Amino acid sequence: MESIGTNAAAIEVLLVEDSPGDVRLTREAFKDAKVHINLHVALDGAEAMAFLGREGQHLNSPRPDLILLDLNLPKKDGRQVLEEIKESPTLKSIPVVILTTSSSEADILRSYQLHANCYITKPVDLNGFLEIVKSIDNFWLSVVKLPRVPS
Amino acid sequence: MPLERSSDPRHADSHVSAKFANAPNLAEEALRECEEKYQMLLDEVQDYAIFLLDQQGMVVSWNAGAERIKGYRGEQIIGHNFSCFFPPEEIKRGRPEELLRLATASGRHEYQGMRVRKDGSRFLASIILIALHDPAGNLRGFSEISRDLSERKESGEKYRGLLEAAPDAMVVVNQGGEIVLLNLQAEKQFGYSRDELVGQKVKNIIPEGFAERLIADDLRSVEDALAQQIGTGIELTGRRKNGTAFPIEIMLSPLESAEGILVTAAIRDITQRKESEQQLVKTVGELKRSNDELQQFAYVASHDLQEPLRMVASYTQLLAQRYKGRLDSDADEFIAYAVDGSNRMQGLIRDLLTYSRAGTNGKALHKSSSENALKEALTNLRATIEESGAVVTHDLLPAITIDDTQLSQLFQNLVGNAIKYRTSKVPHVHVSAAKNGGNEWIFSVRDNGMGIDPQYFERIFIIFQRLHGREEFKGTGIGLAICKKIVERVGGRIWVESELEKGSTFWFALPERDGK
Numbered sequence: 077m078e079s080i081g082t083n084a085a086a087i088e089v090l091l092v093e094d095s096p097g098d099v100r101l102t103r104e105a106f107k108d109a110k111v112h113i114n115l116h117v118a119l120d121g122a123e124a125m126a127f128l129g130r131e132g133q134h135l136n137s138p139r140p141d142l143i144l145l146d147l148n149l150p151k152k153d154g155r156q157v158l159e160e161i162k163e164s165p166t167l168k169s170i171p172v173v174i175l176t177t178s179s180s181e182a183d184i185l186r187s188y189q190l191h192a193n194c195y196i197t198k199p200v201d202l203n204g205f206l207e208i209v210k211s212i213d214n215f216w217l218s219v220v221k222l223p224r225v226p227s
Numbered sequence: 228m229p230l231e232r233s234s235d236p237r238h239a240d241s242h243v244s245a246k247f248a249n250a251p252n253l254a255e256e257a258l259r260e261c262e263e264k265y266q267m268l269l270d271e272v273q274d275y276a277i278f279l280l281d282q283q284g285m286v287v288s289w290n291a292g293a294e295r296i297k298g299y300r301g302e303q304i305i306g307h308n309f310s311c312f313f314p315p316e317e318i319k320r321g322r323p324e325e326l327l328r329l330a331t332a333s334g335r336h337e338y339q340g341m342r343v344r345k346d347g348s349r350f351l352a353s354i355i356l357i358a359l360h361d362p363a364g365n366l367r368g369f370s371e372i373s374r375d376l377s378e379r380k381e382s383g384e385k386y387r388g389l390l391e392a393a394p395d396a397m398v399v400v401n402q403g404g405e406i407v408l409l410n411l412q413a414e415k416q417f418g419y420s421r422d423e424l425v426g427q428k429v430k431n432i433i434p435e436g437f438a439e440r441l442i443a444d445d446l447r448s449v450e451d452a453l454a455q456q457i458g459t460g461i462e463l464t465g466r467r468k469n470g471t472a473f474p475i476e477i478m479l480s481p482l483e484s485a486e487g488i489l490v491t492a493a494i495r496d497i498t499q500r501k502e503s504e505q506q507l508v509k510t511v512g513e514l515k516r517s518n519d520e521l522q523q524f525a526y527v528a529s530h531d532l533q534e535p536l537r538m539v540a541s542y543t544q545l546l547a548q549r550y551k552g553r554l555d556s557d558a559d560e561f562i563a564y565a566v567d568g569s570n571r572m573q574g575l576i577r578d579l580l581t582y583s584r585a586g587t588n589g590k591a592l593h594k595s596s597s598e599n600a601l602k603e604a605l606t607n608l609r610a611t612i613e614e615s616g617a618v619v620t621h622d623l624l625p626a627i628t629i630d631d632t633q634l635s636q637l638f639q640n641l642v643g644n645a646i647k648y649r650t651s652k653v654p655h656v657h658v659s660a661a662k663n664g665g666n667e668w669i670f671s672v673r674d675n676g677m678g679i680d681p682q683y684f685e686r687i688f689i690i691f692q693r694l695h696g697r698e699e700f701k702g703t704g705i706g707l708a709i710c711k712k713i714v715e716r717v718g719g720r721i722w723v724e725s726e727l728e729k730g731s732t733f734w735f736a737l738p739e740r741d742g743k
Contacts, residue, residue: 095534095538097538097541097542098538101541101545104545177533177534177537198537200533200536200537200540200573200577201540201541201544201570201573202540202541202542202544202545202548203544205541
């Protein structure tokens, strides 16, 4: 688990991603973001749930405004993480963006059935990937009104 | 009137009683004369064994027919018990005595059964056993009249000839489930000699499924029971003398005879057929498995290769974007090669995925318009067509049974190639279709492009085979391999005719089938 920036007015984003390469690329892409983003990273599904449940070392973790979730993860699979989030009364209002290499119809359908808020297949080339992250920034963190949950 | 008397066995007792009882002297002379004539007459009878037994079943007279049929001369058999005409197992069961009892009780007993010749061979006989009484009503003995059913008629001989000539084992069975006749093939197939089988239950060689089929029940007569089986091969199990089992196919047919309906069974040893069937099923299974594995391998490999490659490509691109001109010129060149290599690798993997999906992920086949498929392909090629100024024309195209998405891809690849490999002339592409003599639609995509050297006609359809350098034409060499896979998936063919610098025509034949 790592976090960058601790601006109080910043938007909290939890990235659940096991590939350090993708984490770095996402971070690079968010560098030019219009709003200030605190990017938190969980490297597997179990850690993501611990972060969201404020367990152990995550006792003081902020509640994320947006979750970027990969599907194929070690320990706890992304599909299960999604299911647990959407079944939780306190967590289900957090928008979850599936960001994965899988373009399988079955994965897409299953994700939406589990109430994913949108499903994005990672583009294979760099510029495509950067574009996608920028549009996530643009749409989910600027255009969209996110729910404010009283603490 | 000895003739008439002898022809009716019911009157025979008066004659026989004369022989056994002491007839009055007055009549003795006349009677002896009568008896001699009668014996002469009996001796003339060749087709029937006619002989007399005493109360215990000892043979007391013998005729020529009996000698011929049973193989004993009179002096060899007279004085012996008639039980020696029976198979050992029947003697054991007390059958000869039982028959005498039956004849005694009812005066006359008629039956069919197996008899044994002097040489030990067996035959099916039709037998009439008559109890003989003296005028006082005391039992004096028996007369037996029997014939060998297997030789009874001329047609029987012909039938036997046919039986022997048949390539299959042939077994004739009566309704008691006993074997009446068989041929040499049957002896070989089951490992018995003829005499060991005649008279035996057919269950001994076909334990299940045969004898049961011959039995009438409340719902059907024997004829009906049999009629249901006629002409159809029934697969059963045969058992050889040595106890080994083997698969057989039997065909039944009825044979009407004076003894009722007999059943002829043609029995074929289908061991080899069964083995090759099993072998075929096994081979097909293995082939399918290896094909599936290969398909799965190609898919998984290309899918899983994509992940690390995405990292390589992304970071070399990031290097190129951030550091171009900031390192030395060698570094720029090296990075450029790395970027180019990873880009090409991504193209190959993407195409490999497309190729492996073409065989598995295709939709179900249904009737669809090939003209619409072409239109969709041309829409996808719009940029290419506009940029090259190509003119694409087509004849009326039929509705065919195929996965329309794949047909569209087929057209897109072929028309795309026709435009891609053009000369300096304006590219002209023409698509047409015609039905050939068989049940195939033959499509053609003709161009006026650069043409293909005939030596490459086969090679161009192989995956990743290219005829041009990357600098000349882009591409991985997957397009025609995909075309081939799409066409072959529906049982079609694809081929090319071409002449260098004059253009190429790609043909594909799709079998016509009933659309759903």
